[in-house]
Amino acid sequence: MSQSDTETDILARLKAGDMSACEICVAEHSDQLFRLAFRMVRDEQLAEDIVQDTFLNAFKGLEHFDGRSTLGTWLFRIAYNNALMRLRAHKPLEPLGIDGEGETAPVVVPWRESPEEIVERQETAAQLDEAIASLPATLRAVFQLRDIEERSTTETAEILGLTEAAVKVRLHRARLALREKLSRYFEAVEEPRAATMTCEQLVPYLSDYIDHAVEEPLAAAARAHLASCPHCHILLDTTRMTITLLQQNRTRTIPAADRRELFAQIQAAFLERRRNAQKAKPAE
Ligand SMILES: [Zn+2]
Known part of the structure; x- marks a missing residue:
């Protein structure tokens, strides 16, 4: 089965309220969402809340998800936006520090024309x-x-x-x-x-x-x-090494102590969505 077949299959099953698809989806995506969220908010508890909210938002919007982006991309986007909202709520005056930093050292050239x-x-x-x-x-x-x-x-x-x-x-x-x-x-x-x-x-x-x-x-x-320029050559080399080094450290996961409860809450939300969908059906 190709990646996209799996994805299409999982998506169809999610929409149909298949709990095993929910479990697969949560198991596959929660840690990477957690890492993105943690990277942004720098707080594990807050990052877990973001993961939970991401799945709750995703379940609510599942009917409208057209599959043009991958499920993972869509979940990342929801998590990213959730994290942005958390950052604003907690530190309204602090620059976001995710975009734009390090890009404010432009080459200053006066324009010769209006x-x-x-x-x-x-x-x-x-x-x-x-x-x-x-x-x-x-x-x-x-x-x-x-x-x-x-x-x-x-x-x-x-x-x-x-x-x-x-x-x-x-x-x-x-x-x-x-x-x-x-x-x-x-x-x-x-x-x-x-x-x-x-x-x-x-x-x-x-x-x-x-x-x-x-x-x-x-x-x-x-x-x-x-x-x-030896200076810039070293800067380039050490920056590349820094990236390589940080790429070795991709193993952060949701803490085991919280994992079971977090997944249970996500699954409960998924079940609720399924119940609501079933209730809505006879009226259609
Ligand atoms: Zn240089």
Whole structure:
């Protein structure tokens, strides 16, 4: 049986109220949801609450889940949004620290033209579109709704199923990322520079470089800098090692003492959903 067959099968059985499917689903996904939640809220009890809420929300929304994303992705999204809400509730003034951090060290290049002058040049329209298109989908959607369509934060949050805090963080990220992309582009048009960069210019791209997500000619400049700069070379190597090291530590699971009770509560909620579905049937 392929992965998707299993998934389709589990989903159908969940919708039909099959308890064994619920057990399989909880066993398969709860620890990874717990790890994501814990990573965000840094509290095991709170992370367990998020796991429970995630399954309760999922059971409520099961009829509307169309299977276009995987069950795991869908559950992650619910858990992520739950965790964002918990973070806001517990630490309303603390920056979320999940998006945007480490991305606020842009390469500062003064623009030589006003935005109006830039827009008047027909050939730049494609580059502007391309800059927006290069953002991750979540940032594109937020930027489009807030800055292009001029919708409120509240409405944008409602449309995208995000918290308002997440909309604000993503809008900030999108604006900074676009500024970065466009200032680079226009600098290149106005005054081509030698393909070298400073340490300060490299560092913001270090993570993308590690992920092979830096495009030419920036990647060439990064390679040239790394080849000649022991400091950045060490920074790159040790960052890669850090990632590898952290990947070894993926074993955090829901504490055994809480596991049975948590699963029992999730199963009880699943049974309740099934009872309600059965009650609703004769009326249809
Ligand atoms: Zn350097």
